Amino acid sequence: MAWLLFGxxxxxxxxxxxxxSDDNDNTDPKDPAETSSPPDGDASNASExxxxxxxxAETDDGPSSFTIAATGDLLIHESVADAARTVDGWxxxxxxxxxxxxxxxxDLAVCHVETPMSPNNSRLSYYPAFVVPRxxxxxxxxxxxxxxxxxxNHATDGAPDGIVGTVGGLDxxxxxxxxxALSPQARDQVTLxxxxxxxxxHLSYTYGFNNGxxxxxxxxxxxxxxxxxxxxxxxxxxxxxADFVVLSMHWGTNYMSELDEMQIELGPRLLASPHVDLILxxxxxxxxAVGEIGGEYLVxxxxxxxSNQSPESCTECPPATTDGVIVHLTVTEDxxxxxxxxxxxxxxxxxxxxxxxxxVDVLRDTSRDPVLLQxxxxxxxxxxxxxxxxxxxx
Numbered sequence: 001m002a003w004l005l006f007g008x009x010x011x012x013x014x015x016x017x018x019x020x021s022d023d024n025d026n027t028d029p030k031d032p033a034e035t036s037s038p039p040d041g042d043a044s045n046a047s048e049x050x051x052x053x054x055x056x057a058e059t060d061d062g063p064s065s066f067t068i069a070a071t072g073d074l075l076i077h078e079s080v081a082d083a084a085r086t087v088d089g090w091x092x093x094x095x096x097x098x099x100x101x102x103x104x105x106x107d108l109a110v111c112h113v114e115t116p117m118s119p120n121n122s123r124l125s126y127y128p129a130f131v132v133p134r135x136x137x138x139x140x141x142x143x144x145x146x147x148x149x150x151x152x153n154h155a156t157d158g159a160p161d162g163i164v165g166t167v168g169g170l171d172x173x174x175x176x177x178x179x180x181a182l183s184p185q186a187r188d189q190v191t192l193x194x195x196x197x198x199x200x201x202h203l204s205y206t207y208g209f210n211n212g213x214x215x216x217x218x219x220x221x222x223x224x225x226x227x228x229x230x231x232x233x234x235x236x237x238x239x240x241x242a243d244f245v246v247l248s249m250h251w252g253t254n255y256m257s258e259l260d261e262m263q264i265e266l267g268p269r270l271l272a273s274p275h276v277d278l279i280l281x282x283x284x285x286x287x288x289a290v291g292e293i294g295g296e297y298l299v300x301x302x303x304x305x306x307s308n309q310s311p312e313s314c315t316e317c318p319p320a321t322t323d324g325v326i327v328h329l330t331v332t333e334d335x336x337x338x339x340x341x342x343x344x345x346x347x348x349x350x351x352x353x354x355x356x357x358x359x360v361d362v363l364r365d366t367s368r369d370p371v372l373l374q375x376x377x378x379x380x381x382x383x384x385x386x387x388x389x390x391x392x393x394x
Contacts, residue, residue, distance in 0.1 A: 067330050068110060069102065071305040072287075076130065077127060083095075083357045092139035095306060110248070110280065115131075115154055117136055117162065117166045118165045120134070120165075130157050137169030148175060148178075151223045151224075152206050152282075156209045157211065163181075163222070167180055176193050179222060190242070198340055203246070225251065243339075244277045244331055244340045247279045248279075263288075271296050278329070286301065286320040287324070295341060304322070307352065326348040327347050348394060349377045
């Protein structure tokens with residue numbers, strides 16, 4: 001995948017951390033520790049050949065399309081990290097064994113990293129301030145993700161080390177990312193990924209940070225939701241060659257499937273922009289509704305994909321915090337209209353087995369309590385379709 005990413009290391013400390021009930025797993029708190037060039041040769045001839053091939057493909061096989069698989073929060077509590085502990089480090093990969101084949105089928109698999117990573121596994125910390133093992137990046141690549149959103153309320157928990165570790169970790173394993181940057185220049189770069197025959201832009205923003213606002217000279221570290229700023233980046237993404245723009249939004253109210261005021265008011269306005277084609281939400285830690293507006297989709301909340309949240313681990317956590325979902329989208333080119341749009345949407349319900357933190361494909365698992373899994377699947381399906389948008393299970 002060709003993608004435009006990030007630059008220079010910026011130092012600076014972020015304000016001290018304020019406690020937040022978000023992301024509790026009932027663990028005792030600890031101190032927070034391309035654009036590619038064309039090959040040599042006749043560029044105009046190469047363009048003619050490519051155009052001819054595309055025209056032939058469209059005539060023979062119908063319009064071009066690509067697929068997206070999107071998931072929710074990767075929230076690495078201490079219990080999750082303990083389960084991944086090895087004699088010489090951490091290995092989270094087995095937790096993704098059941099879902100990696102599903103994610104690998106997509107042309108573009110999109111994750112959300114809720115907890116920043118340490119660059120060297122020093123000063124690790126968990127709830128309420130997270131800086132987690134760098135090996136999470138290896139598991140993200142193993143699972144088949146192509147890009148991850150990084151802007152969250154925990155993004156600056158370990159800044160600058162958490163920013164350096166997260167950006168550097170994903171760069172190391174070749175996974176694109178959006179929402180964090182090491183310099184103002186890197187922040188201004190648009191993340192572009194190739195998916196099938198399309199160029200996709202990925203944007204990422206959060207409602208804010210647990211440890212307060214960033215100083216002006218640190219504002220590049222992670223993106224904060226601002227309507228004008230988001231729309232400007234979306235415009236720049238289109239100008240940079242994006243055929244399809246995906247906006248990841250960290251928003252909503254913890255543990256609530258109901259939408260909050262920001263989601264209800266801001267979401268449709270952003271989606272109405274000709275430069276925003278799909279919105280993927282996270283942060284509420286439970287699956288939320290999918291809305292369809294003018295043929296475009298707003299996935300308000302993807303829930304937890306990997307975490308230790310459950311009614312047994314935190315008093316505020318409903319059973320739905322153990323549920324997750326993979327939302328599958330097919331995006332098809334309308335050559336006559338000069339645009340790409342979502343033409344199919346479906347979902348795979350998931351669930352976290354807290355005995356080993358394996359992410360389970362609910363509809364295909366035969367080794368867990370079938371009643372428990374059936375309840376999980378029903379909660380997820382009901383939450384997704386509460387606005388009347390059909391999102392069939394697959």
